[in-house]
Amino acid sequence: MKIVVGSKNPAKIRAVKDVFNECKVSSKDVPSDVSNQPYSDQETRQGAINRAKACIGIGEIESFGIGLEGGVMYIGKQLYLCNWGALVTPDEKIYTASGARIPLPKSISDELQLGKELGDVIDVFTKKKDVRQNEGTIGIFTNALVTRQEMFSHVVRLLKGQWEFAYKN
Numbered sequence: 001m002k003i004v005v006g007s008k009n010p011a012k013i014r015a016v017k018d019v020f021n022e023c024k025v026s027s028k029d030v031p032s033d034v035s036n037q038p039y040s041d042q043e044t045r046q047g048a049i050n051r052a053k054a055c056i057g058i059g060e061i062e063s064f065g066i067g068l069e070g071g072v073m074y075i076g077k078q079l080y081l082c083n084w085g086a087l088v089t090p091d092e093k094i095y096t097a098s099g100a101r102i103p104l105p106k107s108i109s110d111e112l113q114l115g116k117e118l119g120d121v122i123d124v125f126t127k128k129k130d131v132r133q134n135e136g137t138i139g140i141f142t143n144a145l146v147t148r149q150e151m152f153s154h155v156v157r158l159l160k161g162q163w164e165f166a167y168k169n
């Protein structure tokens, strides 16, 4: 079984390798075809689906595609971090799953409202570089108890499990 991950982000690739450790996992940078900063569950999920589909294009007929997408969404006035994953099979069946979500501090959501991307805002907030490729925003605001890789591993496990269930039944 070959898996193609639609991102060069190491946190995402490691999450897929962690769950599909028996498979050949490769990665390629594909477009999400949604905004750079998705602003709803719907848009974030669509970005994950678009990435997964783009992975099983020409030359990848036998492969499974996985797309992982980060975004934000409102519940009332509270902005939350949200994450979605999609797995597309070679015969184009689509499985989706979402990840844990946590509220973002007002100082962060105020910056996002100016049109900035979370990845840039969290780097400035933490005075770190490439948080998105490491512990992620979820890692920052959970004191590293849950990192971006761990959160995405859970999403990928949800995808794999749904596919296994469908395959067996």
Ligand SMILES: O=P(O)(O)OP(=O)(O)OP(=O)(O)OC[C@H]1O[C@@H](n2cnc3c(O)ncnc32)[C@H](O)[C@@H]1O
Pocket (backbone or CB within 6 Å): 006, 007, 008, 009, 012, 032, 036, 037, 038, 068, 069, 070, 071, 117, 118, 119, 120, 122, 131, 132, 133, 135, 136, 137, 138, 139, 148
């Ligand atoms: O290389 P790709 O796969 O594009 O990875 P990315 O982290 O840059 O991009 P995503 O599509 O996953 O996320 C969309 C935006 O939200 C940001 N973002 C989402 N979740 C994040 C997190 O946990 N930590 C930091 N930035 C995050 C991210 O930096 C982007 O600006």
